[in-house]
């Protein structure tokens with residue numbers, strides 16, 4: 001068994017999820033990327049929209065979710081790692097994000113008792129093209145770490161809409177209308193839901209999904225994402 005371990009670690013060395021450098025077993029980031037990763041400071045963030053207090057969007061819009069949090073900003077090395085996970089099919093990277101997201105849930109939502117974990121769904125053709133839904137993988141891992149039940153069909157894809165990343169703030173909210181629908185086979189009366197996605201940009205997707213969960217009777221919805229986009233954090237890397 002020990003020999004097997006030595007051979008596999010020589011053939012498949014453990015690498016940094018952001019830059020690919022070989023690092024010790026059990027770690028996810030090299031020393032340089034650990035230093036470079038931009039972590040969110042919860043003490044300086046709005047609890048509702050999750051944004052740094054200076055960029056709080058709650059005056060512009062009343063969100064359907066009760067809270068939003070992420071371990072990292074959508075910048076630099078963590079952005080690179082998320083892109084490798086999503087577009088280069090490096091599924092092992094989901095372990096890194098899920099572990100950090102679990103820590104964020106434990107610290108930001110320490111006073112919340114969650115009943116169920118669910119995630120932002122992906123349309124069938126898109127899932128077929130990509131090979132997986134990254135939010136689903138993250139939610140599966142999170143539910144295991146947090147020992148919470150996962151429900152994988154609470155939310156379903158509705159009508160096809162335009163690609164989100166080409167749209168502005170208000171357009172994104174208009175565009176997501178009808179994109180998701182609640183699965184009416186479920187009743188969430190009085191339940192508190194943890195909603196998982198990979199990246200929060202404007203919050204339009206999470207808002208629409210939360211609205212659908214409230215329609216099923218959910219009491220409260222809290223969001224957790226791997227990355228959060230903030231204006232004062234300029235996009236670097238890929």
Ligand SMILES: [Zn+2]
Nearest residue numbers: 016019030033
């Ligand atoms: Zn690195």
Ligand SMILES: [Zn+2]
Nearest residue numbers: 046049056058
């Ligand atoms: Zn806010």
